[in-house]
Every structure is written in structure tokens, then in C-alpha cells.
Amino acid sequence: xxxxxxxxxxxxxxxxxxxxxxxxxxxxxxxIQETKCKDExxxxxxxxxxxxEVAHFGLSQWNGVAIASRVGLDDVERTFxxxxxxxxxxxxxxxxxxxxxxxxxGVRVWSLYVPNGRALDDEHMPYKLSWLDTLRSHxxxxxxxxxxxxxxxMGDWNIAPHDEDVWDIDYFRSAGLTHVSxxxxxxxxxxxxxxxxxxxxxxxxxxxxYTYWDYTQLRFPKxxxxxxxxxxxxxxLAARVTGAAIDREERKGKGASxxxxxxxxxAN
DNA sequence: ATGGTCGCGAGGCGA
Numbered sequence: 001x002x003x004x005x006x007x008x009x010x011x012x013x014x015x016x017x018x019x020x021x022x023x024x025x026x027x028x029x030x031x032i033q034e035t036k037c038k039d040e041x042x043x044x045x046x047x048x049x050x051x052x053e054v055a056h057f058g059l060s061q062w063n064g065v066a067i068a069s070r071v072g073l074d075d076v077e078r079t080f081x082x083x084x085x086x087x088x089x090x091x092x093x094x095x096x097x098x099x100x101x102x103x104x105x106g107v108r109v110w111s112l113y114v115p116n117g118r119a120l121d122d123e124h125m126p127y128k129l130s131w132l133d134t135l136r137s138h139x140x141x142x143x144x145x146x147x148x149x150x151x152x153x154m155g156d157w158n159i160a161p162h163d164e165d166v167w168d169i170d171y172f173r174s175a176g177l178t179h180v181s182x183x184x185x186x187x188x189x190x191x192x193x194x195x196x197x198x199x200x201x202x203x204x205x206x207x208x209x210y211t212y213w214d215y216t217q218l219r220f221p222k223x224x225x226x227x228x229x230x231x232x233x234x235x236x237l238a239a240r241v242t243g244a245a246i247d248r249e250e251r252k253g254k255g256a257s258x259x260x261x262x263x264x265x266x267a268n
Numbered sequence: 269a270t271g272g273t274c275g276c277g278a279g280g281c282g283a
Contacts, residue, residue: 009283010275034283036275061276116283158283214283215273252269258283 001071001105001266002026005154005231007033007113007212007259011066014257015043021250022050027263028071029104031111031154035064042066057100064097065113065155071105080138084130086115088123099135107237107266108142112155117178125178128158132187140194143234151234153196156212156259158228161188161198164207165227167219179228196232200262203244211246212259220251229262240266 004027008014011032022030030052035042038058047054053073058064067073079095087093098113114132117125135153142149160179163169172180192198210225219225233241243265251260 013275034275062282118283217273218269218271219273221269221271258274 001028001268002263003029003109003152003266004261004263005031005229006261007156007229007257009034009257009259010036011043012037012041015046017255019046019050021261025263028069029109030068031109032066032068033111033113033156035066036061037064055100055102057097059097063113065100065111067100067102067109067111069104074103077101080135082134084127084134086127106150108149108151110153112153114156114158116158117184120176120178120181129183129187136190136194139191139196143195148236149234150237152237153232154230156228157188157230159184159188160226160228161185167224179226191232195235197238198230199233199238199241199264200231200244204246209246211262213251215258229259231262231264242267
């Protein structure tokens with residue numbers, strides 16, 4: 001079985017690319033982030049045509065997450081319990097469309113779009129940290145309740161856990177940028193402490209290996225990216241991993257998402 | 269990879 005995660009940065013704008021990629025990647029489950037649409041604009045027929053069931057959670061032009069599967073799609077959950085809400089200045093707080101879960105081929109899959117903290121002193125940063133801590137609390141409980149549970153927490157984490165996960169840590173530090181701050185890294189490590197493993201890194205060692213390249217500043221041709229998309233696997237799922245890859249080719253050319261797909265191979 | 273961003277939606281925000 002092959003599972004993957006991909007922040008597509010608008011599913012409608014990327015429909016042709018996504019279809020072609022599904023065709024050649026041969027993946028069984030795809031967790032999608034940033035669909036950037038509501039259900040009424042979701043390209044349902046694309047997935048039907050390709051033989052995938054799909055579940056979507058999108059509330060507006062922002063965020064939006066989905067799971068496509070050709071090995072079953074059961075017990076769909078939208079948002080996790082007590083998922084922190086956000087509203088600017090505390091107004092109109094809503095639980096944003098950033099998490100959807102489903103059971104696919106015996107694996108509990110979560111497609112996650114972790115909030116962007118924007119700036120170290122921005123109100124989005126405490127939102128991001130509480131969002132992660134709440135999810136971590138649940139994820140920790142899931143493996144404690146059932147050590148044999150196969151759980152994949154995959155998506156755009158908006159965190160670079162190690163210095164080598166950005167092209168120039170000194171630039172990030174001197175500019176006071178997010179994604180590399182200690183509180184963000186601690187939030188990521190808390191998932192590892194809870195028993196979840198980054199199953200992609202061992203198969204795609206750095207430095208210089210990334211999953212995201214900003215559209216601006218010629219970041220991709222200059223090989224200036226960030227590793228911020230991850231598949232974190234519970235112990236029972238991690239034991240099944242036989243390989244992983246970052247499809248950097250998909251970032252090339254006109255009409256690419258700014259994120260590359262990340263794939264994980266599982267033993268049957 | 270052949271270049272100083274892109275998507276949504278119709279101005280400016282979000283990333």
C-alpha cells in the first residue's frame with residue numbers, strides 16, 4: 001500500500017496536475033491540504049474518474065482538507081475534538097477546515113493543515129501552538145488506548161523541526177521568522193515523544209532535501225526550500241514502512257503547487 | 269529553470 005500527502009494550493013487550479021499525478025504515482029491514499037474551496041466547487045468527478053472515494057472538508061476559499069482513497073474510506077471525522085477556534089481579535093471564532101480523518105485500508109489517516117503562525121508575535125502563533133497541543137493530546141491517547149493502532153498524521157505542519165530543514169537557518173534566525181522557533185519545534189517534538197515517528201526522513205536524508213519552495217525569489221531553482229510536510233506514523237504503522245519519497249519533480253514547471261507530494265510505502 | 273509569485277475573486281488577504 002502507498003499513502004501520500006500533498007498541499008496542492010487550490011485543488012481547482014491544480015486539477016489537471018492532481019489527476020496526472022494520481023495516474024503516475026499509483027498511490028492508494030492521498031491526503032490533500034489547501035483545497036481552497038467549498039463542497040459545491042469540489043472536483044468530485046476527478047476522483048470518481050480515477051477510482052477513488054473522497055471526503056472533503058472545506059468551509060470557504062481558505063484552507064480545506066480532503067482524503068482520497070481506493071482502499072476504503074470509513075468513519076470520516078471533520079475537525080478533531082476540541083479543535084481550537086480562531087477569529088481575529090477574538091471575533092467570529094470558527095473551527096477552521098484544517099483536519100479530516102478517515103480509516104483507509106486499516107489505517108487511520110489524518111489530513112492536517114497546521115495553522116501558519118505568521119509572525120512570532122502574531123496572535124496566530126498561540127493559535128498554532130494550542131491547535132498542535134490539542135491534537136497531540138488526542139494522538140497520544142489513541143496509541144495509549146490501542147498500541148496496535150495504525151495511525152498516519154500527515155500534512156503541512158508549517159514547522160521545520162531541524163536546522164537543516166531550511167536552506168539557511170541563520171537567515172531565518174536573524175529575520176526572526178516562524179517555522180524554526182523553539183516553541184514550534186517543541187510542539188512537533190511532543191508528537192515524537194507521544195510515539196509518532198517521521199517515517200520519511202530516514203529514506204530522504206538531508207541536508208538540502210525539502211518539501212516546499214516559496215513561489216517568490218526563485219526559491220525553487222535556487223534550491224532554497226523548507227521541509228515542512230510530514231508523515232508521522234504510530235509505532236504499528238511505522239513498523240510497516242518500507243520506503244518513502246518526496247516527489248520534487250512535481251514542483252517543476254508552470255502550474256506547480258509550491259509544495260511537493262510526500263509518499264510512503266507500506267508492507268502489506 | 270531559462271525566471272523577480274500565486275490563488276481567489278474582483279481589492280486585498282493569505283501563504
